[in-house]
Amino acid sequence: MDTSFLAAMQLNNPRLRRAASRPSQGRYGGGEGYDGKAWYENARFLASHDVLDKMDNNKVIAIMRKHFPDTKYDEIFSNHEITGEDLKTMTREDFRSLGITKFSHLRRLENLIQNTDGEEDGDTGIHVCKWRFRHEKDGNFYLYFQQQKDAKGDEAKVLKEGKSGPIQKYDNFRDTLHDDNYIYQVEDKQHDSISQSQEEFEELVDLMKTAGIEVIGRAPTYVALDVEIDDINSQEENFSILCRTHIFWRDPQLIDGNRARYSSQHHNDLGELPITFNCNEESLPVDPDNLFKNAIDSSVVINERHEYFNPATGIAHVYYKHSLTLEEQMELHRFPFDRQLLHMFLNINIGDYKCLESAPAEWNLPQSLCNPIKLSLRPKVSSEFSLRYPSINLSGKTGKLIYKARVQRYSYYYFQNVIFPIFLINTLACSAFLLDHSELEGRVNLVIALLLTSVAFKFAVSAQLPLISYNTFIDVYILITYLVLAFVALESVIVFGRSSTVADRVDRDSAVAFMLIWCLFHLVFSVLTLTGKIYKSWEKVEEENEAAERREQEDLKHKSKKRKEGEIREYRKLSRAASQARVRGYMRMGEVKCEDTLVAGDTTSSPKIELLPEAAAKKAKSTEKSATSNPVSV
DSSP: OTTHHHHHHHHTOHHHHHHHTSOOOSTTOOOTTOOHHHHHHHHHHHHHTTTGGGOOHHHHHHHHHHHOTTSSHHHHHHHTTOOHHHHHHOOHHHHHHHTOOOHHHHHHHHHHHHTOOSSOTTOSSEEEESBEEEEOTTSOEEEEESEEEETTSSSOOOBSOEEOOSOOEEETTTTEEEOSSOEEEOOGGGBOTTTSOHHHHHHHHHHHHHTTOEEEOOEEEEEEEEEEEEEEETTTTEEEEEEEEEEEEEOTTTTTTTSEEESOOOOOTTSOEEEEEOSOGGGSSOOGGGOBTTBOGGGOEEEEEEEEEETTTTEEEEEEEEEEEEEOOOOOTTTTSOEEEEEEEEEOOTTTEEEOSSOOGGGOOOGGGSSSEEEEEOHHHHTTEEEOOOEEEEETTTTEEEEEEEEEEOOHHHIIIIIHHHHHHHHGGGGGGGSOTTOHHHHHHHHHHHHHHHHHHHHHHHTTSOOOSSOOHHHHHHHHHHHHHHHHHHHHHHHTTSOHHHHHHHHHHHHHHHHHHHHHHHHHHHHHHHHTTTSOOHHHHHHHHHHHHHHHHHHHHHHHHHHHHHHHHHHHHHHHHHHHHHHHHHHHTTSEEESSOOOTTOOSOOOOEEEOHHHHHHHHHHHHHHHHHSOOOO
């Protein structure tokens, strides 16, 4: 098993060895029936076979990537060049100094140690990379791959390409493929999706079933969420939820296959028995520590966790209760008349599990769990937002089950406390036309007072919004009020010093135009608000959201491309520097001469190198001797 190095590590740690020699009673205790001494003997068996001595740095890195895929532990072990021999002398304090301190990861390591069976996990056959299926003229199906590694050999056998025999069995759930002689490990992430699309692959799998080949599909999985939105923070662009997650999947061999064991014989209301999983959490449909992709890590709290199995139906059931905060990019162009799509990206292991839109009737689930998602708002949120129907989308490429909660902001608060007061304030600006045209100071002072009041409202609204680079609807409205006040001030300057007849006519015409335009604008605005047409349609919101996601993906690809190009340039510089260093070494030994000058730090030049006569004669003599000792027959 890949975790065999952990067992040997326990043998070299006195404190852990003493703990292993007796039944565990502490935080990581095995509970009733756990035999610590038997486990210790098993660990001695593994250590006696020198499993760790055969592990190089690449093997250790592969183990960390398999069991901790969402961490940077593989980089840590790579940077320190840790091998199996190093692991034999490392203690738990050494792992903490490397950064492995997370409680759930320590628990996972303990579970792996307790379930060690003396065989390397996953070494059931040949691991293949960049594989694809092909249906040939003889009617058989074959597996083509570019690289294969014999996992059981002391030295991995690597081939550039290969081909299996006729396929006899394909287990999509366990990622294995059988022919007459071998078992191949075919992981979904190694599928050659460039040469063979997902649609072509699925068509070939259907043809294999038709041809009578045994095909074991992915385990059907059903997810039911009960989400209560606790807070929506527009300023920090996130929202908090209390989520109750029920995950059901069919696996009749879960207990018999030793992937789980019963922890109690007391049935719950659904006829299920409590269980404890023997397998690691990466093999389950979800990882509770990484349940939502867009979750803020520091906010995730697992309040409850239960695992069950129904022996009558063969259905496994896990239940998690989380409280967490999710990141969300708010669309605030029409604030406070905005609609938001609150995304919940649920990570699903779609390589081994197939998500169902609804629970099959034969699973006998209660009616309360037959709805894939239930949404509700806390009272403090429901006073600001209204809830619309949610949507669900399964992304097959990324393995995320995407839930979208549609919420619409109530605009009455902002209409009553911001828009209506500003409307009255700017309407008062019309009183400036009633002052005599010669009183320029009085008119300008009135306009400045009203302008400062509008600016105060602007700051009050901005405090409730994030720092964004575009104007919201209410920003545009306040800017229009600035222009209206500027118009009044400009008109006062124009009529100043004019005759009374001209000034009075200009004031009268300006006042009439001001009131007509100002009142007509607000009349249209009120009609759009009352009819709801001021809001974007949900279809438009969906389109803009998808366009934003595409732009984000393109930006990530562009950044990744730039990073790879930079790494290639750096590698070439290092290669040229290493070549020049070797040339300097040869020059010191008197074997070569260099016509150009080698400058330290210059990694762009390509010096002309010539082999000296003595070194050339020595090389020719060595070549002749080699040819004599290894003759080639034609």
